[in-house]
Amino acid sequence: MNKQKKVKAVTLVSGGLDSLLSSVIVKNLGIEVHGILCSTGLSSENSDKICQIGTSCGLNLEILDVSKGYVDLILHPEFGYGTAINPCIDCHIHFLRAAKNLMEKRGYDFVVTGEVLGQRPMSQHLQALHIVENESGLSGRLLRPLSAKLLPPTVAECEGLIDRNKLFDIQGRSRKRQIEMAKELDIYKHLQPAGGCFLTDKNYGRKFRDFLEHSNHNICKKDLLLLKIGRHFRLSESIKLIVGRNESENTSLTKYKRGNTMLAAVDCPGPVGILSGIDLTQNIELAASIILRYADTEETESTDVELLIDSKSSIITTKPISNDKLEDLRI
Numbered sequence: 001m002n003k004q005k006k007v008k009a010v011t012l013v014s015g016g017l018d019s020l021l022s023s024v025i026v027k028n029l030g031i032e033v034h035g036i037l038c039s040t041g042l043s044s045e046n047s048d049k050i051c052q053i054g055t056s057c058g059l060n061l062e063i064l065d066v067s068k069g070y071v072d073l074i075l076h077p078e079f080g081y082g083t084a085i086n087p088c089i090d091c092h093i094h095f096l097r098a099a100k101n102l103m104e105k106r107g108y109d110f111v112v113t114g115e116v117l118g119q120r121p122m123s124q125h126l127q128a129l130h131i132v133e134n135e136s137g138l139s140g141r142l143l144r145p146l147s148a149k150l151l152p153p154t155v156a157e158c159e160g161l162i163d164r165n166k167l168f169d170i171q172g173r174s175r176k177r178q179i180e181m182a183k184e185l186d187i188y189k190h191l192q193p194a195g196g197c198f199l200t201d202k203n204y205g206r207k208f209r210d211f212l213e214h215s216n217h218n219i220c221k222k223d224l225l226l227l228k229i230g231r232h233f234r235l236s237e238s239i240k241l242i243v244g245r246n247e248s249e250n251t252s253l254t255k256y257k258r259g260n261t262m263l264a265a266v267d268c269p270g271p272v273g274i275l276s277g278i279d280l281t282q283n284i285e286l287a288a289s290i291i292l293r294y295a296d297t298e299e300t301e302s303t304d305v306e307l308l309i310d311s312k313s314s315i316i317t318t319k320p321i322s323n324d325k326l327e328d329l330r331i
């Protein structure tokens with residue numbers, strides 16, 4: 001008996017409603033679906049959670065390392081940034097190139113994404129969808145099930161690998177139809193609010209731009225990760241202080257103490273600070289006064305702050321900085 005070849009697709013999953021829904025829709029149409037979660041190395045915190053959600057929705061997800069070239073992509077996006085420093089079009093192209101490689105290597109028939117026409121102002125208008133498809137090298141092989149009927153038929157639809165009539169014509173920012181569909185497919189209960197991409201955060205964008213300005217546009221992965229942690233203060237052209245906002249950030253900051261100065265109040269609860277830059281001496285007292293602003297001490301009271309430079313400890317005594325002065329330094 002001539003066995004019919006199983007149709008296989010690789011689906012790009014982000015953990016959000018649209019990508020999970022698209023994957024389940026395609027799977028329910030009899031396609032063998034292989035889900036991938038792209039890991040840039042900059043936001044891996046959620047990967048395990050997303051894989052668990054995928055499993056609950058009946059999808060096996062593989063984490064695909066796409067970190068190579070990603071920092072450079074953030075620094076020099078060909079298609080520019082969104083409202084913060086989110087290079088969404090370049091980012092989609094980067095992820096889809098990785099999906100295309102996997103498709104070709106493993107013999108999948110096409111790639112699926114949860115993109116919805118007109119949902120995101122930067123990356124999901126019609127022209128952006130075409131750019132992403134062409135630049136990723138996936139022309140005709142990229143299926144967006146939620147908006148498929150509003151887009152030219154893909155090779156998979158033309159060849160009858162998937163029934164275009166069973167796909168959708170969703171467009172715009174509302175998620176109403178997707179939520180109804182997810183409820184009907186019994187996957188809605190598994191979804192959890194996504195943390196969002198840090199590159200779309202305007203505060204992060206501000207810290208990123210400040211860093212570039214003061215570092216001769218030299219930035220590496222470690223710097224990008226550090227920009228996600230704590231309150232940031234610019235004390236001078238070359239000196240910056242980061243102050244932890246909670247226990248977990250204090251712990252993270254201590255990992256960056258090598259080569260920097262670490263500060264913490266003595267004898268009273270308070271945050272950890274990391275002071276970095278050139279010729280720190282003139283700003284040590286200022287940094288200590290900021291640390292005390294967030295410590296459990298009186299505004300008028302002089303308090304000791306410990307400085308740790310490469311395991312050499314010293315003490316400086318000062319008072320907390322005033323709110324007005326603090327705000328002038330905040331990045």
Ligand code: SF4
Binds near residue numbers: 197200
């Ligand atoms: S929101 Fe973030 S992860 Fe998503 S495409 Fe934009 S830059 Fe990439």
